[in-house]
Amino acid sequence: MEKRAVIFDTDPGQDDAVAILTALASPELDVLGICTVAGNIPLDLTTKNALKLIELAGRTDVPVHAGCDRPLGRALVTAEHVHGETGLDGPDLPEPATGPGAGHATDFLIETVRAREPGTVTLMALGPLTNVALAFAKAPDIVSRLAGLVLMGGGCFEGGNITPAAEFNIYVDPEAAAMVFRSGVAITVLPLDVTHQMRSTKQRIDAFRALGNKAGEAVAAMLSFSERFDVEKYQSEGAPLHDPCVTAFVLDPSIFEGRQINVEIETGSALARGMTVADYWGVTDRPKNAFWVRSGDSDRFYQLLTERIGRLP
Numbered sequence: 001m002e003k004r005a006v007i008f009d010t011d012p013g014q015d016d017a018v019a020i021l022t023a024l025a026s027p028e029l030d031v032l033g034i035c036t037v038a039g040n041i042p043l044d045l046t047t048k049n050a051l052k053l054i055e056l057a058g059r060t061d062v063p064v065h066a067g068c069d070r071p072l073g074r075a076l077v078t079a080e081h082v083h084g085e086t087g088l089d090g091p092d093l094p095e096p097a098t099g100p101g102a103g104h105a106t107d108f109l110i111e112t113v114r115a116r117e118p119g120t121v122t123l124m125a126l127g128p129l130t131n132v133a134l135a136f137a138k139a140p141d142i143v144s145r146l147a148g149l150v151l152m153g154g155g156c157f158e159g160g161n162i163t164p165a166a167e168f169n170i171y172v173d174p175e176a177a178a179m180v181f182r183s184g185v186a187i188t189v190l191p192l193d194v195t196h197q198m199r200s201t202k203q204r205i206d207a208f209r210a211l212g213n214k215a216g217e218a219v220a221a222m223l224s225f226s227e228r229f230d231v232e233k234y235q236s237e238g239a240p241l242h243d244p245c246v247t248a249f250v251l252d253p254s255i256f257e258g259r260q261i262n263v264e265i266e267t268g269s270a271l272a273r274g275m276t277v278a279d280y281w282g283v284t285d286r287p288k289n290a291f292w293v294r295s296g297d298s299d300r301f302y303q304l305l306t307e308r309i310g311r312l313p
Helices: 014-024 043-056 105-115 130-138 141-145 168-172 174-181 202-209 214-234 244-251 298-309
Strands: 004-010 029-036 064-066 121-125 146-152 187-190 256-265 276-279 290-296
Touching: 004 014, 004 105, 014 029, 014 043, 014 214, 014 244, 014 298, 029 043, 029 105, 043 064, 043 214, 064 105, 105 121, 105 130, 105 141, 121 244, 130 141, 130 174, 141 146, 146 244, 168 174, 174 256, 187 244, 187 256, 202 214, 202 298, 214 298, 244 256, 244 290, 244 298, 290 298
Parallel strands: 004 029, 004 121, 029 064, 121 146, 146 187, 187 290
Antiparallel strands: 256 276, 256 290
């Protein structure tokens, strides 16, 4: 089997952690590296968490590189109220013995994409798009060299989750998101419209715990922690599981349904900052620049995640 080469850009985060662990457990994927960015928590913690995850998975062969510690032109907004002070509250993971690689994450991203055949590297973005926008600005040639960008961000039919209009990842650095959506890269968006369908019910969390491995226990503890906020917020059984939708889409896009549309990012409005203006019904003649995923099969989604997490130590 020829593996699909991928690079993560991420701000772990419990849901980021499940996305990364699932990829590290998947033989179809060759995870070339993990780039960290400030988002859910500050950069030093997102980097530490990425290192904890490669050690938990027994995959210290995967390099971790620290990237941008703040948005391109705004103060950093974080989400400890959801993820806890460490970003990975829930399990008691040991301090990492490994350290991040030398050099900035954007340079790692640029050099890695340039070193590979065009069209063979997929970028998987789970946080604010600061690193991605900076890399595209520094090295515009990598935009056409990427096989595509698959990201978790935005919302249309579900509105926002940090403001009424905006989803957190886009809200943190809307200028970066606007640059990325204008770049011409082939984009697939996993928005709140689909992630809100992927609820981590007690039964699904118990299935991770029942795997009997360290990774399964850690995932169960992470989701038990992070869901306490969203269950209260959404008044539903189980919290949405956002970022693993990116990994699941890359592994098996047949789980999901969507369409190619135009997406623009609002940067000027105080009220709608970071809104993904998704022309789902084609009411404008603006060019279609993104594949917008609207729905998915939550049972197949959790079956895939549980089976893969079960492969880890």
